[in-house]
Amino acid sequence: MATANIKEVARHAGVSLGTVSNVLNRPDTVAPATRQRVLDAISTLGYVRNDSARQLRAGHSRTVAIVVLDVANPFFTDVVRGAEQVVEEAGAMLVVCNSGEDSARERRHLELLEEQRVRGVLITPVGHGPQPNLDKLIDRGIPVVLVDRGTGRANRCSVAVDDVLGGRLAMDHLLDQGHHRIAYLGGPLSIAQVADRHAGAAAALEERDSGAELRVAVTTSLTVAAGRRAAEELLTLPARQRPTAVFCANDLIALGVLQELTARGLRVPADVAIVGYDDIEFADAAAVPLSSVRQPRDQLGRTAAQLLLEEAEPGDAHRHRHVVFQPELVVRRSSDHPRRTRR
Amino acid sequence: MATANIKEVARHAGVSLGTVSNVLNRPDTVAPATRQRVLDAISTLGYVRNDSARQLRAGHSRTVAIVVLDVANPFFTDVVRGAEQVVEEAGAMLVVCNSGEDSARERRHLELLEEQRVRGVLITPVGHGPQPNLDKLIDRGIPVVLVDRGTGRANRCSVAVDDVLGGRLAMDHLLDQGHHRIAYLGGPLSIAQVADRHAGAAAALEERDSGAELRVAVTTSLTVAAGRRAAEELLTLPARQRPTAVFCANDLIALGVLQELTARGLRVPADVAIVGYDDIEFADAAAVPLSSVRQPRDQLGRTAAQLLLEEAEPGDAHRHRHVVFQPELVVRRSSDHPRRTRR
DNA sequence: CTGGCTGGATGAAACGTTTTAGCCGCTATA
DNA sequence: TATAGCGGCTAAAACGTTTCATCCAGCCAG
Numbered sequence: 001m002a003t004a005n006i007k008e009v010a011r012h013a014g015v016s017l018g019t020v021s022n023v024l025n026r027p028d029t030v031a032p033a034t035r036q037r038v039l040d041a042i043s044t045l046g047y048v049r050n051d052s053a054r055q056l057r058a059g060h061s062r063t064v065a066i067v068v069l070d071v072a073n074p075f076f077t078d079v080v081r082g083a084e085q086v087v088e089e090a091g092a093m094l095v096v097c098n099s100g101e102d103s104a105r106e107r108r109h110l111e112l113l114e115e116q117r118v119r120g121v122l123i124t125p126v127g128h129g130p131q132p133n134l135d136k137l138i139d140r141g142i143p144v145v146l147v148d149r150g151t152g153r154a155n156r157c158s159v160a161v162d163d164v165l166g167g168r169l170a171m172d173h174l175l176d177q178g179h180h181r182i183a184y185l186g187g188p189l190s191i192a193q194v195a196d197r198h199a200g201a202a203a204a205l206e207e208r209d210s211g212a213e214l215r216v217a218v219t220t221s222l223t224v225a226a227g228r229r230a231a232e233e234l235l236t237l238p239a240r241q242r243p244t245a246v247f248c249a250n251d252l253i254a255l256g257v258l259q260e261l262t263a264r265g266l267r268v269p270a271d272v273a274i275v276g277y278d279d280i281e282f283a284d285a286a287a288v289p290l291s292s293v294r295q296p297r298d299q300l301g302r303t304a305a306q307l308l309l310e311e312a313e314p315g316d317a318h319r320h321r322h323v324v325f326q327p328e329l330v331v332r333r334s335s336d337h338p339r340r341t342r343r
Numbered sequence: 344m345a346t347a348n349i350k351e352v353a354r355h356a357g358v359s360l361g362t363v364s365n366v367l368n369r370p371d372t373v374a375p376a377t378r379q380r381v382l383d384a385i386s387t388l389g390y391v392r393n394d395s396a397r398q399l400r401a402g403h404s405r406t407v408a409i410v411v412l413d414v415a416n417p418f419f420t421d422v423v424r425g426a427e428q429v430v431e432e433a434g435a436m437l438v439v440c441n442s443g444e445d446s447a448r449e450r451r452h453l454e455l456l457e458e459q460r461v462r463g464v465l466i467t468p469v470g471h472g473p474q475p476n477l478d479k480l481i482d483r484g485i486p487v488v489l490v491d492r493g494t495g496r497a498n499r500c501s502v503a504v505d506d507v508l509g510g511r512l513a514m515d516h517l518l519d520q521g522h523h524r525i526a527y528l529g530g531p532l533s534i535a536q537v538a539d540r541h542a543g544a545a546a547a548l549e550e551r552d553s554g555a556e557l558r559v560a561v562t563t564s565l566t567v568a569a570g571r572r573a574a575e576e577l578l579t580l581p582a583r584q585r586p587t588a589v590f591c592a593n594d595l596i597a598l599g600v601l602q603e604l605t606a607r608g609l610r611v612p613a614d615v616a617i618v619g620y621d622d623i624e625f626a627d628a629a630a631v632p633l634s635s636v637r638q639p640r641d642q643l644g645r646t647a648a649q650l651l652l653e654e655a656e657p658g659d660a661h662r663h664r665h666v667v668f669q670p671e672l673v674v675r676r677s678s679d680h681p682r683r684t685r686r
Numbered sequence: 687c688t689g690g691c692t693g694g695a696t697g698a699a700a701c702g703t704t705t706t707a708g709c710c711g712c713t714a715t716a
Numbered sequence: 717t718a719t720a721g722c723g724g725c726t727a728a729a730a731c732g733t734t735t736c737a738t739c740c741a742g743c744c745a746g
Contacts, residue, residue, distance in 0.1 A: 003483060005732055016696045021734060031694060048483070051458040052404070053732035055395035056701050071427075071439070072420035080414055084441060088448075093455050096414070096439040098427060105431075112436050115394040140346060140391070224628035252628075259630045282625060285567035285595075287602045348702055359726045364704060374724060396702035399731050 004045040013041035024049070055117065063093045064308060065113050066122040066147075066301075067106060071098045074280055075297055076124070079147060082301025083122055090309050092119060101126055107133055118142065120308040122301075124149050128192065143311035143318075145304045151322050157307040159300050159323045163193050166293040166327040167200025170247045170275045171214075173291070173329055175204070177273065178339035179245040180212040185230045185257065186249020187218035194222075194249045197277060197293075201247055215243060222249060227256020235264055244272060244339065251276035251283050254290055258334065262287065269337035279330055289332035296325050347388040356384035367392070398460065406436045407651060408456045409465040409490075409644075410449060414441040417623055418640055419467070422490060425644025426465055433652050435462060444469055450476055461485065463651040465644075467492050471535065486654035486661075488647045494665050500650040502643050502666045506536050509636040509670040510543025513590045513618045514557075516634070516672055518547070520616065521682035522588040523555040528573045528600065529592020530561035537565075537592045540620060540636075544590055558586060565592060570599020578607055587615060587682065594619035594626050597633055601677065605630065612680035622673055632675035639668050 010017040015034060022030050023038040030038075041047075055061045064087050068076040080096055087094040097113070099106035103126040110133045113121060120143040125131050134144050138155050146158035174182055184201055186194045198216065205214050217233065219226040227248065234242060248254035254276030261272055268274055268288045276283060279294035303323055311318040353360040358377060365373050366381040373381075384390075398404045407430050411419040423439055430437040440456070442449035446469040453476045456464060463486040468474050477487050481498050489501035517525055527544055529537045541559065548557050560576065562569040570591065577585060591597035597619030604615055611617055611631045619626060622637035646666050654661040 006734095007732080017733090018696060018698095018735080019694085022695085025734075029694075034694080046479075048454075049458045050399070050460065050732050051455075052395045052398035052460065053701090054734075056393070056399050056703085056732080057734045059701075061395065071414070071423055072417065074415065077415035077420065081441070084414075088451075093440075093452075097436075098424070108431075109436075111391075112394075115392045117393065117395065136389075224625075255628065259628075262630065282567075285598065285602075287605065287630060349704095350702075360703090361705080361726060361728095362724085365725085368704075372724080377724080393702050396731090397704075399702080399733085400704045402731075 003050075004047045005050065006047070009038065009041045009045055009047050012045060013037045060117045060119055062091070063095055063116070063118050064120050064122070064305065064312075065095050065097055065109075065118050067097045067099055067109055067113075067124070069099055069101050069124050069126065071096065075278065075295075078297035079301035079304070082298030082303075083305040084301070085298075086302050086305035086309070092309075094305075099126055103127060110134070110137060113137075114140065114142065120144065120312050122147055122304045122308060143308050145308045145311075147300060147304050151324065154320065157304075157311065157320045157322065159304045159307065159325070161295045161300065161325045161327055163196035163327075164200035164203070166277060166295070167197035167202075167247070168204040169200075169327065169329040170197075170277070170293055171201040171204035172208075173331065173335065174245045174247060174273065174275060175208050175210055175212060177245070177335065177337065179243075179273065180210070181215070181241070181243045181245075182212060183215045183217055183234060183243040183246045184249070185217050185219060185227065185246055185253050186222065187220060187226075189218060191222075197247075197249055219249075219253060222252055224252050224256040224259070227253035227258075228260040229256075231257040231260035231264075235260075235266075242272075245274070245335070246272060247275045247277075249277055251278045251280045251290060251292055254292070254334075255282065255286055258286060258288060258290065269334050273335040273337060275329075275335050283330075284332065286334070288334045291332045291335035292330050293327045294330050295327050300325060346393075347390045348393065349390070352381065352384045352388055352390050355388060356380045403460045403462055405434070406438055406459070406461050407463050407465065407648065407655075408438050408440055408452075408461050410440045410442055410452055410456075410467070412442055412444050412467050412469065414439060418621065418638075421640035422644035422647070425641030425646075426648040427644070428641075429645050429648035429652070435652075437648075442469055446470060453477070453480060456480075457483065457485065463487065463655050465490055465647045465651060486651050488651045488654075490643065490647050494667065498663065500647075500654065500663045500665065502647045502650065502668070504638045504643065504668045504670055506539035506670075507543035507546070509620060509638070510540035510545075510590070511547040512543075512670065512672040513540075513620070513636055514544040514547035515551075516674065516678065517588045517590060517616065517618060518551055518553055518555060520588070520678065520680065522586075522616065523553070524558070524584070524586045524588075525555060526558045526560055526577060526586040526589045527592070528560050528562060528570065528589055528596050529565065530563060530569075532561060534565075540590075540592055562592075562596060565595055567595050567599040567602070570596035570601075571603040572599075574600040574603035574607075578603075578609075585615075588617070588678070589615060590618045590620075592620055594621045594623045594633060594635055597635070597677075598625065598629055601629060601631060601633065612677050616678040616680060618672075618678050626673075627675065629677075631677045634675045634678035635673050636670045637673050638670050643668060 006020050010020045084094045097109040106126050122145050124147045144156045148160050151158045151160045189195050217230050276290050276292040279292040283290040283292045349363050353363045427437045440452040449469050465488050467490045487499045491503050494501045494503045532538050560573050597617050619633050619635040622635040626633040626635045
């Protein structure tokens with residue numbers, strides 16, 4: 001029950017306490033025979049290091065935390081997996097905290113993490129405002145890396161994906177396929193991602209000067225149901241005004257659109273092409289496999305973790321960096337149907 | 344940078360170190376005036392408790408760990424959310440570890456958690472064999488609760504969902520709807536859940552003595568693609584032998600079946616009824632909303648956490664319990680179509 | 687033979703808490 | 717008046733590491 005400590009191991013092996021510690025931390029500095037005696041003692045006593053004591057001495061822990069908005073969101077789970085990989089390779093441990101978009105919980109987590117003297121924190125903060133809690137952490141010397149939020153702060157690193165570019169990629173693709181009437185579906189626009197993706201699409205359209213038009217339909221949420229409703233609404237338009245392609249702010253909306261259109265007898269992509277965003281697992285598994293803009297999610301996590309570990313490295317003078325990843329368009333059947341360009 | 348400690352706070356407030364500790368831990372035992380002085384000192388110095396020291400003294404931490412097979416699996420994310428809620432209410436912290444079905448990583452995690460003297464571990468172990476690592480933890484006095492695995496061990500609590508009952512529910516429902524030719528799709532059978540759900544379905548069929556028949560089609564995995572292939576195969580049967588209902592070992596398979604059948608011009612549920620398992624988020628959002636057997640996932644997590652905390656409670660003599668939850672059938676359109684009973 | 691060096695071990699300090707025993711001055715009780 | 721009790725506080729020990737200054741024996745160079 002009462003776990004053996006280093007002192008008992010020392011007594012058992014007939015050496016001093018410091019020697020045991022050396023076996024544990026710098027095995028090459030102790031003579032082979034002694035080392036073996038100590039190792040034997042450790043295994044017969046079932047000794048397990050006490051991390052609290054170790055941390056207390058060291059002044060900081062060997063764990064890194066990641067605070068996400070929602071553990072159940074596939075975006076974050078992939079980011080977590082990426083970060084995990086890097087952190088574990090470095091011999092540290094990643095703990096996952098869930099703020100659930102609740103800033104009180106976020107604050108509580110950060111307080112606890114601070115008490116634990118974690119090595120650093122990867123976080124997608126709730127909201128977009130200033131972050132006094134994070135500044136406090138940074139003041140204390142705990143590195144913070146922002147994930148997919150607020151690029152550009154001077155006192156911390158960040159990683160993000162270029163959503164404007166994502167919108168651009170989708171739009172360029174649809175224009176390449178010869179579409180002239182295109183709709184952007186997504187909302188609310190207060191979500192930065194939704195707005196950025198639209199901005200990218202609009203910019204691409206502008207630049208091409210193709211005479212194509214982009215109609216925006218703002219949805220109230222980013223769900224399958226919202227997609228269905230939006231599609232329903234599109235269907236009220238006379239066929240000649242109806243978009244021949246829709247670009248959706250995320251895949252859930254896109255799937256909703258796909259379902260509704262199919263149910264109403266329209267063919268995808270022949271009658272209407274669809275491009276989604278996120279490339280969730282189901283995109284490929286949809287009735288008509290969905291074209292989608294893919295974000296390098298695990299790489300986001302990996303890079304964030306790397307930046308953090310680099311900053312946490314002692315001596316090294318660290319310069320904050322802001323890494324922006326480029327999304328990638330995955331073309332599948334839902335948009336793979338060139339139109340004869342009229343006009 | 345160098346964070347203030349309790350001693351500095353004491354000096355700053357002109358009291359002894361012990362008094363500061365009392366303010367922190369038993370505020371009512373210290374006179375209001377003194378207390379205020381201490382609190383002021385704490386806030387002006389920006390003092391933050393050092394959890395390592397606290398833990399070292401206490402002999403154990405205030406964190407609970409959950410080790411899951413896959414952080415990205417919706418089943419586990421829901422379990423995590425449930426556990427999180429309970430653990431946080433108890434003022435502790437939940438750390439999520441991901442074994443990724445890799446027993447080496449699982450072992451590594453358990454070692455680290457042991458070093459950290461965590462309060463307890465919720466775990467779905469990799470594989471079904473004996474668990475020496477877990478036994479070691481338990482020997483050390485660290486409570487372990489099994490989640491969805493290996494019910495019935497004597498030295499630990501467990502929570503699980505009755506998969507046999509789940510199979511039974513699905514089957515009873517389909518029989519109630521008047522189906523006579525029914526297929527069970529899922530695999531590999533080496534997965535306990537797949538086997539149990541089938542066992543339940545078979546038992547239900549047996550008991551009803553309805554003359555209905557259950558055809559089993561074993562798939563190689565539990566994916567949408569596997570579902571599609573399985574459906575394709577069913578379609579090779581002459582119509583008179585073709586099942587009028589399929590019960591799938593999970594929703595992914597069910598969605599694949601739904602897609603393939605629809606693509607081949609069969610109507611769901613009119614021609615073929617479908618029941619899935621897990622009630623994933625997409626079940627409701629499918630082209631034809633999918634009937635499915637729902638597991639109380641967050642409750643699984645909540646209960647597991649409760650059992651753990653109860654066991655970790657000191658004085659209290661704890662008796663290990665094995666809680667089995669009952670799944671629930673959610674009927675949606677995919678199976679909502681009674682048949683005229685022939686014969 | 688001496689002095690310096692080296693590999694290998696030791697002892698003690700330090701990390702920051704919590705807790706326990708005890709002290710002090712005061713009041714209520716016998 | 718002595719005593720017990722109590723509220724409020726202090727001093728010191730203890731938790732288990734890591735690290736650092738020492739120490740010792742043996743060895744080599746001079």
